[in-house]
Amino acid sequence: MRRTFAVLSLLVLAASTYATAQTAVPAVPSPAAKDAPVSGFVRQDADNLAFTVPGKVIGHGTDTGPIVLLHDFTFDGNPVATGKLHLRELSPGVLEITSVAYTVGEWEFRVHDTANYYGLGEHFNTLNHAHTIVKGASQDNGYAKGSSSYKPIPFFLSTTGYGLWVDTTAESTFDLNATDNGNVIVTAPSAKLRIILFTGPQFPVILNHFTELAGRAILPPYWAFAPWIGRDYVKDDTEVKADADRMRSLGLPASILLIDSPWATNYNTYTFNPKQFTDAPGMIKHLHEQGYKLVLWHTPWINTKTTTPGETGFADKIPPLAENYAEAAAKGFFIKQADGTPYVGRWWKGMGSLIDFTNPAAKQWWQDQVRQAIKAGADGFKDDDAEGNFVGGDGLQANVLFFDKSDPRMMRNRFAVLYNNAVEEVIQKDLKGNGVLFARSATVGNQNLPILWGGDNESSFSPENGLPTVLNAGLSAGLSGMSLWTSDIGGYLATAATPDVRLFQRWTEMSAFSPAMEVLNQKNLLPWDYGDAALATFRKFSLLHMSLFPYRFRAAQESAKTGMPLMRALVLNYQNDPHAREAKDEFLFGPDLLVAPVINEGTQRPVYLPDGDWVDFFTGAEVSGSKTVLAEAPLDTIPVYARAGSVIARIPEDVMTLVPSAESGNSTIHTLDDRRVYDLMPAFRGDATTQTDFEERTLTRENHAFKITGKEAKVTLRWRFGRPVSITVNGTAARATQTPEGPTIEFAHIGTTTVEWR
Numbered sequence: 044m045r046r047t048f049a050v051l052s053l054l055v056l057a058a059s060t061y062a063t064a065q066t067a068v069p070a071v072p073s074p075a076a077k078d079a080p081v082s083g084f085v086r087q088d089a090d091n092l093a094f095t096v097p098g099k100v101i102g103h104g105t106d107t108g109p110i111v112l113l114h115d116f117t118f119d120g121n122p123v124a125t126g127k128l129h130l131r132e133l134s135p136g137v138l139e140i141t142s143v144a145y146t147v148g149e150w151e152f153r154v155h156d157t158a159n160y161y162g163l164g165e166h167f168n169t170l171n172h173a174h175t176i177v178k179g180a181s182q183d184n185g186y187a188k189g190s191s192s193y194k195p196i197p198f199f200l201s202t203t204g205y206g207l208w209v210d211t212t213a214e215s216t217f218d219l220n221a222t223d224n225g226n227v228i229v230t231a232p233s234a235k236l237r238i239i240l241f242t243g244p245q246f247p248v249i250l251n252h253f254t255e256l257a258g259r260a261i262l263p264p265y266w267a268f269a270p271w272i273g274r275d276y277v278k279d280d281t282e283v284k285a286d287a288d289r290m291r292s293l294g295l296p297a298s299i300l301l302i303d304s305p306w307a308t309n310y311n312t313y314t315f316n317p318k319q320f321t322d323a324p325g326m327i328k329h330l331h332e333q334g335y336k337l338v339l340w341h342t343p344w345i346n347t348k349t350t351t352p353g354e355t356g357f358a359d360k361i362p363p364l365a366e367n368y369a370e371a372a373a374k375g376f377f378i379k380q381a382d383g384t385p386y387v388g389r390w391w392k393g394m395g396s397l398i399d400f401t402n403p404a405a406k407q408w409w410q411d412q413v414r415q416a417i418k419a420g421a422d423g424f425k426d427d428d429a430e431g432n433f434v435g436g437d438g439l440q441a442n443v444l445f446f447d448k449s450d451p452r453m454m455r456n457r458f459a460v461l462y463n464n465a466v467e468e469v470i471q472k473d474l475k476g477n478g479v480l481f482a483r484s485a486t487v488g489n490q491n492l493p494i495l496w497g498g499d500n501e502s503s504f505s506p507e508n509g510l511p512t513v514l515n516a517g518l519s520a521g522l523s524g525m526s527l528w529t530s531d532i533g534g535y536l537a538t539a540a541t542p543d544v545r546l547f548q549r550w551t552e553m554s555a556f557s558p559a560m561e562v563l564n565q566k567n568l569l570p571w572d573y574g575d576a577a578l579a580t581f582r583k584f585s586l587l588h589m590s591l592f593p594y595r596f597r598a599a600q601e602s603a604k605t606g607m608p609l610m611r612a613l614v615l616n617y618q619n620d621p622h623a624r625e626a627k628d629e630f631l632f633g634p635d636l637l638v639a640p641v642i643n644e645g646t647q648r649p650v651y652l653p654d655g656d657w658v659d660f661f662t663g664a665e666v667s668g669s670k671t672v673l674a675e676a677p678l679d680t681i682p683v684y685a686r687a688g689s690v691i692a693r694i695p696e697d698v699m700t701l702v703p704s705a706e707s708g709n710s711t712i713h714t715l716d717d718r719r720v721y722d723l724m725p726a727f728r729g730d731a732t733t734q735t736d737f738e739e740r741t742l743t744r745e746n747h748a749f750k751i752t753g754k755e756a757k758v759t760l761r762w763r764f765g766r767p768v769s770i771t772v773n774g775t776a777a778r779a780t781q782t783p784e785g786p787t788i789e790f791a792h793i794g795t796t797t798v799e800w801r
Contacts, residue, residue, distance in 0.1 A: 204244025521608030663764030
């Protein structure tokens, strides 16, 4: 599947919104014109603005009544009367507050509320931010994460029944009842204040409204949803080809091979290094013929002085100066210092300068650099770096100058938006959407690009920087409008215990129920390096992950329409359930699977099952909801529950790649074809249910019947843990075959097919 070129207009809009928002305006916040009456908004007095929350849920310590107050607005410490706030209803349930000033300054306002608060970006420490202070700063942090984030989003959901978004790329701060138990205190540097309020009160409704404005997931090609493999560095083209071939020989599915740093003549020169790859064209040809797509690492830096590589055998393979630096510097394409010379900063590959993406000519030049890699055969890019700590920070960086004269404070998070969107534009134009972006840094404006990964995390069970924090990051990202997210299986940062076999197994199991599975770590370990037991676990769950592609992609399609993430913290669907509000180590995966990863060294764990009837996905045991159960979880098992009576769409487990054979030219490797599998989970009760699969077939289930309408397919229908006595397909008797997955029938579906049984 290819994304349409029309995506470009959205990218251009996202990249330009914040550049135009800071233009010169009157010296003080301007008085509001005669705003049209806005339903739900009332200016109570000069200090207080009230809005109505339909169906407000009353939390501990919150005043009764359907009113929430926004009050005590200030700009650089000076009061701003509510008469200087412009009020507007953008659509039903979406209310806007704006005010403007002469220059960038510090806005502050308060929200009278005491509740639980979720969202605010990808965070590793907690889902509920109540009684904490969260700074919306994009930071590269390979250590204990605390409240830091690679992907801050200035938006939260309150259990009072509303959402609030401060539309800024600056480093806003949210004091969520930490300083004042009765108020949320928000500060944000900007010239223009824009607040959007979303009345739900249901969280999915609020998230739908937010992502409608901020941007919903852009779907990558099918092949991006197959497993990824990569090393921290590769020695040569022989090693790359050997890894690709070994995956195939071991029966491990994969569609993407990622080459991390180094691979070019210097960092971000975009020409394959002949000292590393003796035959790069032959290597790329081999990958493509084996059903792989190639993703290459890069950053927005170009080096003046490259640190001598620490990778074995590379000391003499990369020179100090990048050959494309002089041209970019001569043309003024870098961020500048106050004296007009290129800003030179230190990053983890040496000393270099950052491309100034606010300069259209610089952006075009840099995109042309990237195109060299695409012409060589690259199918996507891993966008590393670009967090705000590299841009406009303390010391020298505080004085950096941008082409469009942006205040550095507004660029701290915006730089990642411009960088990632510049790459996405190339993918859209040159690859016609048949490519993928893999990004670490984000905020509103590029949070909808696929696929995001959770940064540098420790290979451990540590609650400060290990597997538990990564799960929290994925769920908080979903609550913030970032639905296509994954992490490095096993953790990127090595410890004294690496390789930790148990950790690798547990991380593999969790990742199988995420949008994408990706293996990469500092120790250059691949699945076969952890031993036979871990390899068996990886095979089991990578095959399951691949077979669930139709289910996962349908959930991704829903995300592109409504903003609902694939990994859904329980509070998103059950915000009024106190147990669901507290759950931070289990989640709904799509609409019908509940996943409870084991994120410690144990072999059992408590699992809270919300309201409804559930079925153990692996044993068929039926469990009623609204209670906590103790789940056994041996090392090769993860607790997963399906909604009773649900239909889980899959493909056969012999599919090894999602790259079409028409693109690879290889018909011997099984890829996505016209075979479709539908698992009927047991314990169906009640009225008929209808859903659509990822190819828009209508699937209708009743107590003893199943109907498919739509696109032709070779269908395998399985009664998971069921025992049908007699079966008919369109009135003709059919005989089931007993398989480990349950009784199974196969038939050719054309138009409408009805299966009945008793």
